[in-house]
Amino acid sequence: MLSVYRVIQVERGYQRRSDKGMRTRENLTLLRFFTLLVMLSLAACQTPVPASTSEPTQEMQDxxxxxxxxxxxxxxxxxxxxxxxxxxxxxxxxxxxxxxxxxxxxxxxxxxxxxxxxxxxxxxxxxxxxxxxxxxxxxxxxxxxxxxxxxxxxxxxxxxxxxxxxxxxxxxxxxxxxxxxxxxxxxxxxxxxxxxxxxxxxxxxxxxxxxxxxxxxxxxxxxxxxxxxxxxxxxxxxxxxxxxxxxxxxxxxxxxxxxxxxxxxxxxxxxxxxxxxxxxxxxxxxxxFTVTSEKVGETTINSYALAEWKAGANEVLKISVNTLRSYNSRFGTYPYSEMDLMSTPMLALGIEYPGAMGIALGLYDPDEVFGGLPSRVYLESVVAHEIAHQWFYNMVGNDQPDEPWLDEALAQYATGLYYQDTYDSSAAESYRSSWYARWDRVDGVDIPIGLPAGEYEGREYGAIVYGRGPIFISELANAMGIGVFDDFIKTYAQEYKWDIGTGDAFKRLAEEKCDCDLTSLFDDWVYP
The missing domain is CATH 2.60.40.1730 (tricorn interacting facor f3 domain)
Incomplete structure (x- = not known):
């Protein structure tokens, strides 16, 4: 159930390392993406306004x-x-x-x-x-x-x-x-x-x-x-x-x-x-731990980091505020009065839990390098991806070991929507191009995205579930029509809230919304 994120091009088990083994095409894609985001963020940058976390008053009883x-x-x-x-x-x-x-x-x-x-x-x-x-x-x-x-x-x-x-x-x-x-x-x-x-x-x-x-x-x-x-x-x-x-x-x-x-x-x-x-x-x-906070609607977002990485905590807070606004509009209201993000040690880049997300310590260090690229490239997409899991994993549950695409591919796709809403279509397309670079890690082989996690070998899991997976969601959106798909994904998030979603239920609701037969598309992308 707890989905560890492998961000843009980094697989879940990825550790801090040099640029050995990273594909040239992938680096160029990310570098162009990073350059564009820096230009956009300079125009959009705002100083976060800290807000204290409200704590309910309780009698000191047991x-x-x-x-x-x-x-x-x-x-x-x-x-x-x-x-x-x-x-x-x-x-x-x-x-x-x-x-x-x-x-x-x-x-x-x-x-x-x-x-x-x-x-x-x-x-x-x-x-x-x-x-x-x-x-x-x-x-x-x-x-x-x-x-x-x-x-x-x-x-x-x-x-x-x-x-x-x-x-x-x-x-x-x-x-x-x-x-x-x-x-x-x-x-x-x-x-x-x-x-x-x-x-x-x-x-x-x-x-x-x-x-x-x-x-x-x-x-x-x-x-x-x-x-x-x-x-x-x-x-x-x-x-x-x-x-x-x-x-x-x-x-x-x-x-x-x-x-x-x-x-x-x-x-x-x-x-x-x-x-x-x-x-x-x-x-x-x-x-x-130190904390910086800001409120979005009734939700207080708290960004915790070790004292030396306070600047990183401020950046995470800014990203989180923009992400929550995007997803509240697209998927329905985030349910909790608090959202906590923490800088934590791990051998991945991020991990989500209900109302709480861990972000790898290294991403808070602006001098850290991941795969030959600055940590800033990864930080934003990691945060946006993990927050997406509050809808796809927590609110809408799924069998993550056996159907991991149902939360991971959707979280990847949602991250693209974050870039669309926060910046523009050019930034979103730059991010989405990283899905293809990830899929290229297995030479673009048409391995189904709907396999149990344990059936993928080596680099296949990250390449297929996190690369080919969101490409399928994008193909599905185009087949249904973007407006119809947007209505479908919000309906899915609401109808299955606090329940368990399945691949069959996902397909069935999509077909109801578009009044069309999606069997061929699912057969080509999802099913073995």
Whole structure:
């Protein structure tokens, strides 16, 4: 579910390096693109106006013990037009997670309680939790597992990345249970597989997919298999998260959702976050984070960076403001009262979570070079791409391991729209030409964009899903007519909001909107 971005021409696993191996054509394309953007941005450049993040006033009571089904705390996380969803989504999973971050950032100890409702049309005899730290360089140790207070049988599966929990009785459709467990999570100090998104590196704590989470159950059963090396790890339903964090008092903690309470006792702060509806919970923290902010409508955008890269944080804020205005108009209102972007260490260039996005540290350094080009070339498209995932991944979910094109190709296409709206058609076309340069990495081979991520080999994943993918979306827009397509994509974003979109549903809605048969186009581009 969590899509790591590989920006314009950089694949997801791309690390900081020199210009070795980059194509000459690709560099020239980007250089022309960069030159054009510099000229345009000089005319459009404005000094960001910082705005303080509003924090809801709460009585200093133990709000963490809110009753199951009480969604009032989540109202602060949503703009007014989106708060009606709190009366909808019956049966959405609810997480209450409490944990302590050790002073040396080597261990997390916590407790998790989950209200899980069977929303399927069949009875369930078990529930799975994903334990991603066991495949991302750390270690997750689970104990004291109960279901409605009763001890149950459990076992680790899929190279310890999944925990099977046997239910005491069959869970019938629309019935609920409360699952509880304790967890100890070892935090790595060296970046592991899956792009180094989980651990403590360069004085920044990044907690990607760290807590035990319940995956989607669909027509294939529980999505609990060993994660594929390509693409994203998670595939989750929209849920509600109430999270209490105990951390060193001087730590600047940034997390999905909105902070609804903070107390301090000695050298420890206790923070409570309300996050939902959302498909994940993420946290990043550092003693050295500084923040600059600006408000767009009811949403406060916060740009966090290490103190030495404050200028980069200002640039990210400016890009984010323009991006949010573009996407609010094109796809529907961004649902949250906050949007956080953080400079974080990783072996990719960006990563998105609900209401929060990590941007690679190197992109904040104006002297850094990626593939022989200035970091400025990549920073803008990374930010625009990651923000697009707030609509295509978070609001509209999809099976990211098996249908990654549904969020990644759409996020790439949306980035082109950002350039169109912020600059002009010339800037947009310059950016879109990078899709072809990416596809050229596999010599323009007609590999379907609709394969599971794990079926692509080597450079194919980035070239096809991020290069050929948005080219297909563009071809689809031309076939439908741009006006009809614009209406279609906004309708898709709204009709499947907080639900799961599929390739079949995407095609079906497109055909309804254009009153045409798109089978041939999908066969040529999407399907094996």
């Amino acid at each position: 709000i963490f013990d809110a009753a199951w089904g009480d969604r009032e705390l989540f109202r602060a996380n949503l703009v007014s037009s989106e708060q009606g969803i709190l009366d909808e989504l019956p049966g959405a999973t609810e997480y209450h997670i409490e944990f302590t971050i050790a002073d040396d950032f080597k261990l997390i100890r916590g407790h998790e309680a989950v209200l899980f409702t069977n929303q399927e049309d069949t009875s369930l005899d078990a529930v799975y939790f994903r334990l991603y730290p066991n495949v991302t360089g750390g270690r997750s140790i689970i104990s004291n597992v109960t279901v409605d207070g009763e001890e149950v049988e459990t076992r680790l599966e899929e190279v310890d990345s999944s925990l099977y929990v046997q239910l005491p009785d069959l869970l019938e459709p629309n019935s609920s249970v409360v699952l509880e467990l304790d967890f100890n999570i070892e935090i790595p100090r060296e970046m592991g597989d899956y792009y180094g998104l989980f651990g403590y590196f360069e004085d920044v704590l990044v907690l990607d997919t760290f807590y035990p989470m319940i995956p989607v159950y669909d027509d294939e059963g529980w999505n609990a298999a060993v994660p594929q090396m390509n693409g994203d790890l998670t595939y989750n339903d929209a849920a509600f998260y109430l999270v209490r964090v105990h951390a060193p008092v001087d730590l600047v903690v940034v997390a999905s959702g909105v902070r609804v309470q903070r107390t301090v006792a000695g050298d420890t702060q206790t923070l409570t976050f309300a996050n939902g509806p959302a498909r994940d919970f993420y946290l990043a923290a550092s003693d050295d």
